Amino acid sequence: MLTYNWLRWSAALSLPADNSNRIIIVDETGKANSVTVNSLTTNKMKVGDGTSPPSPNDYDLQSVWAETPPLPFSLSNPTPESWVLQVTGRFTPQTDKILAEIGIFVKGGFLPRWWMIVRDVLERPIPVPAGGSATIRYSLKSSVTGE
Amino acid sequence: MTSASERIAKYKAKLQPDVLYLRTKQVHQLAVEKYANRIENFVRLENFLAGLGLKLPYEGRLFQFARELQHLIVTDPERAKKLWETYGLDPETFELIARLMEIPARQTIISECRISL
Numbered sequence: 582m583l584t585y586n587w588l589r590w591s592a593a594l595s596l597p598a599d600n601s602n603r604i605i606i607v608d609e610t611g612k613a614n615s616v617t618v619n620s621l622t623t624n625k626m627k628v629g630d631g632t633s634p635p636s637p638n639d640y641d642l643q644s645v646w647a648e649t650p651p652l653p654f655s656l657s658n659p660t661p662e663s664w665v666l667q668v669t670g671r672f673t674p675q676t677d678k679i680l681a682e683i684g685i686f687v688k689g690g691f692l693p694r695w696w697m698i699v700r701d702v703l704e705r706p707i708p709v710p711a712g713g714s715a716t717i718r719y720s721l722k723s724s725v726t727g728e
Numbered sequence: 729m730t731s732a733s734e735r736i737a738k739y740k741a742k743l744q745p746d747v748l749y750l751r752t753k754q755v756h757q758l759a760v761e762k763y764a765n766r767i768e769n770f771v772r773l774e775n776f777l778a779g780l781g782l783k784l785p786y787e788g789r790l791f792q793f794a795r796e797l798q799h800l801i802v803t804d805p806e807r808a809k810k811l812w813e814t815y816g817l818d819p820e821t822f823e824l825i826a827r828l829m830e831i832p833a834r835q836t837i838i839s840e841c842r843i844s845l
Contacts, residue, residue, distance in 0.1 A: 683841070701841065713845065720840045 623651035623688045625695070626670030626717060630679040635700045642684045642700060647672045651688065666721040673714040680715055681706035 631643020655667040668685055685699040699719070709715045
């Protein structure tokens with residue numbers, strides 16, 4: 582069992598009380614943007630070998646070596662307070678690669694663009710040999726506790 | 729009602745051996761951190777708050793400021809917006825603060841990542 586860092590969100594993420602399933606993302610200029618998340622929302626996953634510590638102010642991976650095609654989100658229990666988002670990426674590099682960072686992106690906003698909502702940096706990078714594969718599965722679960 | 733830490737502990741107990749890591753984040757806290765990083769002119773905020781008869785509660789307490797502003801937004805939204813613009817603060821930031829208040833204060837997101845080679 583490897584040990585990994587606790588990592589940070591790159592964006593504010595919430596489903597507000599009006600049940601519109603929006604996530605609120607702050608862009609590079611500090612402005613709030615709203616992205617609707619449902620089964621039609623496309624997402625993609627990127628992987629890279631960058632090792633710089635993640636920060637809430639990251640907007641892309643440090644050094645990308647592959648990304649998935651856009652895929653719809655798997656969203657279950659889409660209530661304002663309790664929901665699960667799932668995304669899976671499978672990568673098969675043609676040359677030896679180092680898996681050191683992972684990013685999840687969603688597309689949306691008033692002027693649609695890709696927003697990075699998660700950037701994780703592994704404490705111990707994982708070698709992925711040429712012809713091998715790495716499958717990465719994310720599950721993001723929201724819950725709200727009582728007062 | 730169980731606490732966030734109890735829920736996390738319960739969740740951890742169910743994890744499979746190939747789970748590489750787990751993380752949680754109090755969402756509104758991050759939203760406030762993110763917003764705080766973007767404020768460049770605190771004097772404007774101070775003046776704005778003085779116009780409302782409030783003090784700047786910035787040091788790690790921006791959320792409290794947002795709560796106070798939210799109260800004014802609810803009780804007298806036109807005055808809140810007019811004062812905000814009077815002090816040269818942009819409408820998008822005003823909107824952000826209003827939206828921050830929509831985020832449940834006790835919302836926690838648990839991220840689970842599994843990597844298989």
